[in-house]
Amino acid sequence: MSSRWLCAAVVAMCCSCTIKEERSGCPCYLTLDLSYVDRDLLEKEGNGELGAAITTQAGDYLPMGVRTFDDMHGGWEYPVPRETVWLCVWSEAEGAVGANVSIPVGEECPHVWLACGEVDCVAEEKRDTVRLHKKWCTVNVSVSAAGGGMTRSVEVSSTSCGYDSKGAPKRGEFFCTSRIEGDRCSFRVPQQCSDDLAMKVVCMQGQEIVSVRSFQIGEYLAGSGYDWLADDLADVDVAIDYVTSTLQLAFSGTRRTLRFELRI
DSSP states (O other): OOHHHHHHHHHHHHHSOOTTSOOTTSOEEEEEEOTTSOHHHHHHHSOSEEEEEEEOTTOOEEEEEEEEGGGOTTOEEEEEOSSEEEEEEEEOOTTOBTTBEEOOTBOOOOOOEEEEEEEEOOSSEEEEEOOOEEOOEEEEEEEESSOTTOOEEEEEEEEEEEEOTTSOEEEEEEEEEOEEETTEEEEEEOOOSSSOOEEEEEEEETTEEEEEEEEOHHHHHHHTTOOTTSSSOOOEEEEEETTTTEEEEEETTEEEEEEOOOOO
């Protein structure tokens, strides 16, 4: 072996890690595979950017930053501690800061897309596929025979006000007024912590807002088998008929009709 090749071999041996070398202090390089993320959908319902963060076993919250799709052709690589971490990836929805979403009182839930779960990062490298999930439920309400010429709307309240830094539902005051869209009104709610989602139908009589009827819609949904723990929250259609005193729920192929007593 020539002296030049011998020198190069010695340098390589000195620079590389040996089998006996202590590796516990070295990071794991986590690569996020975004091939299943729908760029067009996120640009329509957000600003087209993704954010990510991990929470260590010690409870430390480590943001990975915010990226656009143009920055991540080969995936998103980031050094993380060599342990099992909690990973949260989110879309940058309007009005939301990271996965920690606190919905202001008076506003409906934004378009929150989340991917959360444990990732085993004890090796030197780890690749994890990101699949974002729909974390809001749109409730569409139609009201019939409520009186001619009245503008109907819905006030909504619950004790689920968003998501924490790990993507779990967060308790707090939630209240919003529905959007009127033609012959129906709609609103978006986050994943619920309990069955206390309430809905009050109101109408305008002159300059006065009059309450027509309140419904414990959370209890109706629970009794009908709605799954708030589903990966993607299903939308719900609610049809209220004051002639027959019935309320019909429809979601994910399920349809249920309930009777109520009209109280004005």
